[in-house]
Amino acid sequence: MAPRVLVSDKLSETAVQIFRDRGVEVDFQPNLGKDREKLLEVIGQYDGLAIRSATKVTEKIIDAATNLKVVGRAGIGVDNVDIPAASKKGIIVMNTPFGNSITTAEHAIAMMFAVARQLPAADASTQAGKWEKSRFMGVELTGKTLGVIGCGNIGAIVATRGVGLRMRVIAFDPYLSHERASQLGIEKVELDDLYKRADFITLHTPMTDKTRGMINAQSLAKMRDGVRIVNCARGGLIVEADLADAIKSGKVAGAGIDVFETEPAKDSPLFGLDNVVCTPHLGASTTEAQENVALQVAEQMSDYLTRGAVTNAINMPSITAEEAPILTPFVRLAECLGAFVGQVTEEPIRSVEIVYDGLVAEMNTKALTSATLSGLMKSQVAEVNMVSAPIMARERGIQITESTRDKSGVFDSYIKLTIVTEKFTRSVAGTVFSDGKPRFIQIKGINIDAEIGEHMVYTTNNDAPGIIGLLGTVFGKAGVNIANFQLGRNRPGGDAIALLYVDSAVPEGVLDQVRDHKEIHRAVALRFDGIS
Template identity: 80%
Template sequence: MAPRVLVSDKLSETAVQIFRDRGVEVDFQPDLGKDKDKLLEVIGQYDGLAIRSATKVTEKIIEAATNLKVIGRAGIGVDNVDIPAASKKGIIVMNTPFGNSITTAEHAIALMFAVARQLPAADASTQAGKWEKNRFMGVEITGKTLGVIGCGNIGSIVATRGVGLKMRVVAFDPFLSAERAAELGIEKVELDDLFKRADFITLHTPMTDKTRGIINAEAIAKMKDGVRIINCARGGLVVEADLAEGIKSGKVAGAGVDVFETEPAKDSVLFGLDNVVCTPHLGASTTEAQENVALQVAEQMSDYLIRGAVTNAINMPSITAEEAPKLTPFVKLADILGSFAGQATENAIKKVEITYDGHVAGMNTRALTSAVLAGLIRSQVADVNMVSAPIMVKERGIQLTESRRDKSGIFDGYIMLSVTTEKQTRSVAGTCFSDGKPRFIQIKGIGLEAEVGENMIYCTNDDTPGVIGFLGNTLGEAGVNIANFQLGRSAKGGDAIALLYVDGPVSDEILAKVQASDKINTAKYLKFAVAAE
């Protein structure tokens, strides 16, 4: 029996035909995604669901999707899919991470020109029969400084376009290396320096806890008078009320806004303000981009449903059916090791070294490396997957080395990750036991054996008395229960580490108390995508 796919958003007829040509039965209902009750009623009939942004695949929808095997998002953003719920039910979520890059970059450049020369207002005035030549005094792009926040796939395209426009381009991106910046012809800077220097600021970073509200009143206060701000990335990156106040005060000379905190944006504090150019999330809206991502998602979903091939999956590595039972636990381990390093690292990464030891060296290390890199980058780039992660690492000029060796310790096989920044090298190693669960076995060259929990605290300290008691008392007073507490040290009285698996999230306030102690050198709260016990 042929697999059935529901297309609930507007995909092209060519994309729909790809499903048919590959032997997939297609139900093309491009407006169904807007009717959540109807979608809930029918979703159980389908093996695949192809969507754009209009369809919201909630936990409730996924619960009703009794036969669903794959969700394909034509585009990069998967904010409209409950990925944890899909993963828990074994549903693969795919996207098309690079189909919209040029289109979005070009829209950012178009908005920059529109804001610089007040084009929409000038057009409306002229078409209304006015001739207000003196009213619309613009500024030149040439010779100005363009600040790019986020220099990944889209940001790097914008940066090179800026260079081509004879602008001085500065970029902030924690994963951008000095070498990659030099290759692009731009300057890598810290965020405050970018705020201070840029005449135009354009955002191309994903939405994470670190980037949410990155443009707020405090940030605007650090900027040049007369700065112009462009956002074609995610609405929540900019605090709209703060931007509106900046424009009203004259601190911000103009803004180009394609994305909003709430969409569709029927009302906004930005509407009606002078020299604010607003568009309805058009970043990916070109004929070429829409066609490209639609064709890609149809091909990917068909390949999976007919042949079992997995491509561009958010929550599933590219693994063959034969190797899956042995490899899958180590893929999870690899992602966790990368996530540990990514969350613990604050400076730009220059080099990544991955060592596969013992029987792990004979596995599909390409999938393992992709999993390591996806975990490493995810703290900064939420939409990364195992396919896009190696490309992103290469784009950022990060040096990657892999090595395999025979069994060299007490474990039959393990993975070691070493990450080098401009300031230090950090290493972490782990393995999987017979139960398939990942374990940390070494951090910073210090041996320990620690199970991985959803919520963990990692501390470095000097090997002196009182650390255990301090951590236990501090967390106990805050109502945080410790499920597991593992310690390690390099030598008596030397460097030491503590790794705590706790039963719930750790607030910034609690973490600050730990960090403030003279017994603790560093402390970080780490969160991992594993099921809580």
């Protein structure tokens, strides 16, 4: 029996035809996604669900989807899909992460022009019968400094367009190497330097805990007077009330905003202000982009349903059915190794080396490398998966090498990850025990045997008396329970590390108390999703 796919949002007829041409029975109901009750009633009939943003794939929908194997999102954002619920039920969630990059980048450039020349206000004035030529005095882009925050796929396109406009382009991105910046013809800078120098600032960073509200009263105060700001990335990167205040005071000369904290945006502190250009999340809204992502999602879903090929999966690695039982625990380990390094490293990473030792060297190391890079970059790039992570790493100029070798230690298999920045080299190694659970076995060359949990704390310190007591006392007073506690050191009185597996997230204020101790060098809260 041919697999059945429901298309519940608007996809082109060409995309629908791709399903048919590849042997998939397709039910095209582009308005069904808006009717949640009807979708709930019929979803159990289908093997696949193709959507855009209108369909909300909630836990309730997933529970009713008794036959569903794959959800395909035509676009990058999957906020409308309950990923944990889908993963728990074994439903693959795919997206199309690169189909609208050019479109979004061009919209950012268009917004920059609109703000520089006050085009919407000038248009409204002229069409109202006025001729206010002196009112709309603009500024040239040529010779101005463009600050790009986030220089991944879209940010890099904006940067090169800025270079083409004869702008001086500076960029901040934790994963952008100086070599990659040189290739783009731009200058890599620190964030505060960008704030001080940029005439125009454009945001192209994902929404993470680190970037949420990054443009606020404090960061705005660091910017030069008369700066113009464009956000076509994610709502919530900007504290809208703070930006509105800065525009009213004259600190900020204008802003182009395509995304908002709450969407649809019915009200915002930015509405009605002079030289604020607002659009309704149009970054991906071109005929070409919509067609590209529709065709891509149809091809990906068809390939999976008819041949078992997995592409651009958010919640599943590219692993064959035969490999899965053996490889999956090591995929989890690889993600944890990457996630550990990503969360404790603030410097731009220049190179990544992964060594597969013992039995794991005979496995699908390509999938394991992708899993490692996915974990590594997730702290900075929220919307990353095992397929897109290697591409994003290469875009940032990160050199990636992997090697395999026969068993060389006490473990039958282990993976060692080493990263190099301009200032240091850092390594971490791990293995999978017979119970299928990943463990850290070495950090910074120091041997350790640490179980990995969802919430952890990592400290580096001098090997001195009182550290265990300090951590136990501080966490105990804060009501944070320590489930497991592992220590390691390179020599008596030398450098030491501690890994704490805790039952809940540790508030930042609690960690500040740990950092205040004279023997503590660093204390970092870690999060490992999908580990229990």
